[in-house]
Amino acid sequence: MAESISARLREAMTRHASAGLTAIITPESVSYTDLQTRIDSFAAGFHAWDVRRGTMVGVIASKTVDAIAAYFGAMQAGACVCFLEPGLAPDILAEQAEVVGMRHLVVDETLIARFHVSILTRLATKSLSDLKGEGAFVDEALGPQDNAMLLFTSGSTGRPKGVLLRHGALICNAEGVVQHTGTAPDDRLLHVMPLYHTNGVNNQLIVPFLAGASLILLDRFKPEPAIEHLRNDRPTYMTGVPTIYARMLPHLVPGERFPSLKFLRCGSAPITPALHEQIEAAFGVPLVVSYGLSEATCTSTMNPPERRKIGTIGTVLAGQTVSLFDPVTNALAPEGGEGEIRITGPALMAGYLGSAEQPIVDGWLHTGDLGRFDEDGFLAITGRIKDVIIRGGENISPALIERQLATHPAVRDCCVVGASDPDLGEVPIAFVVLHEGKSLNEVDLKNFIRGALARIYVPTEIRSLAVLPTNGVGKTDRKALKALVST
Missing domain, CATH: 3.30.300.30 (ANL, C-terminal domain)
Incomplete structure (x- = not known):
């Protein structure tokens, strides 16, 4: 079995292409054959641009097919790649690049003028269209310990920190999510979250691409267009944060149902049981709540779609270990007792870049969240230490x-x-x-x-x-x- 996420994706897309599957439905129809060809082209372009294993590459673009292909092309060429927020001010981008040692930047043609400024002269910058190469390039030697993805977060100081993720971490997360959700080629995901968020890439690009599902891309979330996609494009599931669903509620037709929709997924922020029940009543399908941190790639616990429990963040994904500890004594919490949620396993980040703070101690990620397991292994968040x-x-x-x-x-x-x-x-x-x-x-x-x-x-x-x-x-x-x- 291939030991990099790039190789896993390449193998999967080859199978999906042979089966004639479609990778992206809208805004344009793209087959898995076409998507892999575009990824190969960008990988060749990155290699020609002297991007090698471990090179930090930033991508600033709208949610387009070429932006996605460029991202995975950079990874296939060996780069450690990061989607950056398109609205970033140049001085903030310069600070982020300096923190992690980023020297290559790819920008959508419609945005590139904003980043041709003196503060960014240390970044070699190209437009998406200038990066397409001939043929294909694959770094065949990539392994689970090679750096694959960079995500940015900020602590109490507000200064940027780079979350460094390896290929093995992305594989662990993706395999766990596919197994927990049963994502398959007959699934269609309505993708409404930003690409610079870990869920937007790990669970909403990598997972469906490995499974052979199709994507419906909505560049920016707005309630009315999202509902129109539910009506017209037959998605089987959608992932969002509580605010997204809350903002859709006033725009739904009372009693309306979406026959293709199997469930909604929700994560990244707490949700009250009252809002959970309101969303399920309005959409007529289960709302599957999950939990995770960028520092553990993306998702560590998730409610199984067929037996979700309101008020919980679900059960632990395969490949990861989640335990509760007394935050003062570091002793394991008693069975049924409250404790700090800590995570270990291959999904953990390699560490922060640009910060002396390291929340992984003795192999355990200290989340700062308090929780309690029930008798069925479902975890509920009971609070946050800092809150x-x-x-x-x-x-x-x-x-x-x-x-x-x-x-x-x-x-x-x-x-x-x-x-x-x-x-x-x-x-x-x-x-x-x-x-x-x-x-x-x-x-x-x-x-x-x-x-x-x-x-x-x-x-x-x-x-x-x-x-x-x-x-x-x-x-x-x-x-x-x-x-x-x-x-």
Whole structure:
């Protein structure tokens, strides 16, 4: 069996091409034969550009077939490749490139003018169309320990860090997801997430390409076009974050069903049971919640589509180990007890670039998330170590308040953060998005929380917002909400 993700993809695409399968349905129809030919062409172009094994290559482009082919072409040529956010300011891009030692940049023709600036002169830059080569190039010696993919994240300092992933990590993640979901050639994925997010590549390009499924590419998520694709292009599943589904709900026709749709997948951010049930009722299919971090490639736990459990993040994927530890003593949590979620196995990153911080200790990735396994092996997140609000010496989990608040009939979305208090140290503040036609009744909402939780969980203040702030991949931006607390 091939030991690089590039070789695995090449073998899979050859089989799919022989079977006459289609790789991409829209915005253009592309067979697996055509897609592999394009990947080969770009790989030859990268090789001619002196890209060799381990060379860091950045790709800035819209979600197009050529952008995807260039990405995998660079990987096939031996590069460690990274999709970069198209909206990046040149100075931020320069900082990211410097942190990881990136010297090659590929840019879509429509965007390249933005990056011909003096601050980026250390980057050799080419357009997508200038990179296509003749024939094919394959680095046959690539193995599981070679660097394959780079992802960017930022910690509390806001400075960029490169998450370095090896070929073996991508293989482990992809095999686990394919096995857990049963993705097959008759599947069609509606791809709405950004390519610079780990899920957008690992689970929404690599997984379907290995399985022989087809993709429906939507460059940028907007509720109405996504729903039109559900109606017209017959996807069997779609992956998004809770915010994506919440924003689609008001645009759905009540009672409408999408006959080809088997399930929806959801990850990257917490979801309340109330929103989970609302989404399933609106779409008429199961919502499959998963969990993972870029530092462990992408996904470590996932609800099986045929037996999902609301309120959990599912069971552990094959090839990975997830255990719970006491974050203070580092002892294993007792059976059925709460502990910090830690992950080990081949899916772990090689490490951060540009940061002395390394969350992998003794082979275990410390996630900072708290969780609890049930008797069937389903894991539930119970809080986050850093998000815990310490009120007068008592620990408060924002997630508990959010779960209760989200069940109130007036509340569409919510988030709870901590605010400084001169007497108690910290107190909870809740932000809510109300359903249309509802007005904020702070007393009523506080009483609603008080009816289910202890007094210390009742927020000191509840504020109404038109929409919760989100970051680039749709996660609720808690930092932005904490900044609002002081205003």
